[in-house]
Amino acid sequence: MTQFLPPNLLALFAPRDPIPFLPPIEKHANHRKLPYTGVAQFLGEFEDASETPAPVRIETREERKERKRREKQEQANYKLEQDLALWNPKKNPKATSNPYNTMFVARL
Template sequence: MTHLLPPNLLKLFAARPPLPYYRPVDKDISRVKPKSLDGTAAILERVREENALGTGVGKRAADGEGGADGGAMEEGEEGEEVEEPFSLAEEYRRQIRREERKKRLADDFTKAKTSYKPNEDPQAVGDPYKTLFIARLNKNATEADLRRAFEQYGQLERVRIVKDPKGRSRGYAFVIYDRERDMKGEYIQKKSSSQPSAVVLPRRLRASST
């Protein structure tokens, strides 16, 4: 079809000149021969034989063989790291350590299980149907801040921020109202409003700790 076009349009379809030739900087992939790679099985077998005969790398480093003259290594010069051969005694010690660690973890679990008594917690007080659980609480918030924020919906019986043994806030708290309807009204009000700083949830489970 292009041969039917006039000369002024044929110029638009003319082929461009070929790209200039540059010598490649790397070898031709088609001419590169793959290198033959040998495995390490023979080397490992030789290392095992030398270690068995006591002439391995670890033995030479322990004997302090330094130069061709066979003299002692100069004081202060760092030698090669001594590689201790693996033995059954080392495997036995590892097995003992594993058993001791397993027994220690089992003892810690048993101790924690027997000492965990949430029903005897002196802080677990109040009616759960009157309690609000405050999650994602700011670590710098205080109980006075929570009291000012929640007492506008009703009289509060108790406000408690849960803390770790070092006295730092764990990021959640419990707010107990004197009346259940005050707690419900406050929860509905907080749920309808957008407050990204904290999440307010009603505490319905009696087994939970306040």
């Protein structure tokens, strides 16, 4: 399709000059990679697997969330039980003697 374009537009699709070759840069002596060596000489430094203590289990985010929810629910239930035990409708000074004399106003 580009073969039918005028020469001024064909010049836009012409390939660029190739990238000139440059020899690789020599790395600094401190950055040269060392040959691989074994680790057998360090095996004595590791601790014995039988002496290793068991890992400490840490609760996950979901477990912590569930535990806090459960504690909150238990605390609310305890508070409700305490309030029910202390509640005496006969000793309420703000209560009216006849509940039918109470007016309730809603949706102001």
